[in-house]
Amino acid sequence: MSSKVSQPICDGYRFDQFEVRIRAGLLLRDGKRIKMEELPFQLLLVLLETPGEIVSKETLHRRLWGDRIFGELDNGLQVATGKLREALGERAGTARHIETVRRRGYRFIGQVEPLFLSPPETPAAPGEASADSAPPPGSESPATPELREAGRLSRLRSKPAFAISLVSFLVLAVAALFFYQHLRKRSAIGSALVVLAGFTNESGDDSYNGLGLAFQVKLEESPYLNLVSEQKFLRQVPEPATASLQQLLRGCTSLGGKVLITGQILGQPPGYEIRTYARSCSNGSLLTSQTVKAQGRDMVLAALDQAADEMRKDLGEPDASRQRFNMPLAQATTSSLAALRAFTLGEEKRANGQEFEAIHDYKLAIDLDPQFALAYARLGTIYSNAAETTQSAEQFKKAFDLRERTTDRERLYIAAHFYSISGQTQRTIEAYELWLSLYSRDDLPNNNLAIEYLDLGEPEKALGFARTSAKLDSASSLSEAVLARAELETGEQAQLQSLCNDVQGRQGDSAMLHESCFLLAFLGKDDIAMQKQIQWSRGKAAESELLDDVAWVAMYQGKLSSGRSLFAQARQAALAQGFAELAATIEVDEALLEADFGYPREAQTLSIDALRLAPESVGIRASAALALGRSGNIALAELEAAKAAAEAPLNTILNEAQLPSIHAAIQLQKHAPQAAIQILEPVRPYDKCSALNLAPAYYRGLAFQAAGDPGHAAVEFRSVLAHHALMPDSPYIPLAALQLGKVLRQLGDSTGAASADRQVQDAWEHADPGFLPLRKSLNSKESIP
Structure with missing residues (x-):
């Protein structure tokens, strides 16, 4: 029987003066590597598979991003196309290789030649091994990397190309050497750290004090420049406007920066003058500078636009990038100084x-x-x-x-x-x-x-x-x-x-x-x-947040009286800052704990007050409904839960975790634990979400406990304890330990029960004498809180 010759695998493409090497992840022009990011490179591969044919936007989204849909963010495809055109040297308005087909997609235009860098192999006869055969999956040799199919989006970074050897440089003419070194220096700016050291107002008019921010926005708009954050530089040079050039350069160098950018506006009657400078951080030498005149106040932002654009160009940012990312300042920020x-x-x-x-x-x-x-x-x-x-x-x-x-x-x-x-x-x-x-x-x-x-x-x-x-x-x-x-x-x-x-x-x-x-x-x-952190918050706008944490700790420790007082202080501090919804959040926090500690009247009062404080908040509505459900006001709990569901149908945590927890709490009140278990089962992926403070597993444990299944109840209570680091002050931790001790005794695990009891004793060592969960525990009552 004759052996069948396998079809060759495409290793790349050639068009015009370009060559694409798929395995190495390279785009070459006249043999020289062109730097390109992974996403536009993969876009090029997809288009090269079917030259001359339109590839729809939907297909490109699926190939480049999988099945995820970004909705309003679909301009990511436009950006990737812009970067591809930039790499191919296409100017705005021209389409030598990549054509946009309006409302449909893109296509590659021109002749494309597939490349087969390695000859097709003839498979070995059955039972024989070829010396060049590919290794089995998982045993890939570094010398024989796995082939990638053309157009397939790899999640791995492309392997770096080999650097050009020193010998190749020696054969170049002096002029060519200088030219290529210049290009390399310009292209290196994109990866170098750039420090924006401030924009000074020397016009005599305070209304221009915001121009520094506008200049920063223009530079941040560029995906090409690698800007050091303003905060980081201010730690090195707290007052850049009054600092000397040497101080600015030292600050730049200390941050590993290569380029220092500064700017200023000066009054030049009858108008103004914008000046920007880029210097080498290492020696202060001037790399580029721009001077743009504004004939009047209404031309200042446009002049700053021009100066920033020229700065980006002189630092090596390609034309295509500057054209794509170049929103006028008056539109990107505001026309009002x-x-x-x-x-x-x-x-x-x-x-x-x-x-x-x-x-x-x-x-x-x-x-x-x-x-x-x-x-x-x-x-x-x-x-x-x-x-x-x-x-x-x-x-x-x-x-x-x-x-x-x-x-x-x-x-x-x-x-x-x-x-x-x-x-x-x-x-x-x-x-x-x-x-x-x-x-x-x-x-x-x-x-x-x-x-x-x-x-x-x-x-x-x-x-x-x-x-x-x-x-x-x-x-x-x-x-x-x-x-x-x-x-x-x-x-x-x-x-x-x-x-x-x-x-x-x-x-x-x-x-x-x-x-x-x-x-x-x-x-x-x-x-x-702990007191140091509390002291830090005194008199600050954030004081209510710290007080809320202090209140949770008090509740964790069973100090009910102190916890209630602290919650009241936190609520008052929030209201003093004008944060009514934060105050309502603090109220429903307390309401949930009151309900689960066994104080239904207090829980219902706090819940209703929270709804009054923030009547439009879906989050408050859901949390209040949970507290109401746990405290026995089933009718109001169901009403508020229904409103929340109708108002936020796309809210993931609400619909997948909070609403099921509310309905499970209601079923527990109705003495229907099996129904509660069934409702809570799909919530497992969200058991640890911050919105519920470890409550879902605790409620599931209560349901199993009420259903007479101590084994599964123990699993749920242990889950709460295992994830205590997510919220170290959650009172559901000692509550879960309390119930765990009970179910372990039912299971005959006295050692485990004693360990759980010690956790409860450690948490409630200084609890109020009348603290209801502790009192129930001391009286050996088995009722569910």
């Missing part, structure tokens, strides 16, 4: 950890320019951090409606936050992933992905993103705070302790960081360290 100045003041406060104090400045910016999309977005972020979700959603809806008035980066910021505040967890994560694919050196999407995973109760996933964010911007108080929380929840106590020691007496920290340090001190039973 007064609004820009107010926004700048808010940014300065926010960078120093005073985000609540910045609310007034952002509101003023909006009053001066109601079309200021980014100002709405900043307010939305602050209200979200303050648990004012209703106000946050309102602000992000306004920003989302105005998102076309922003740069691509800020548009991603707005869209991702809009999805997050509306509870669309998967779309939020996808939005941040897309953001990372376009701006891979940006700390914000890393930081916010960490927050999303913390909310889901997946701190191990969060930790990696948090560390990356903190590394990219070590000066960010928010990145530091998110990393602290991730370290707390993953049990990285030594690293967190080091961070907490470092922040003592430091200004500009966020409340979230001090909350983590407070909980770490609680775990270590360090009362002095």
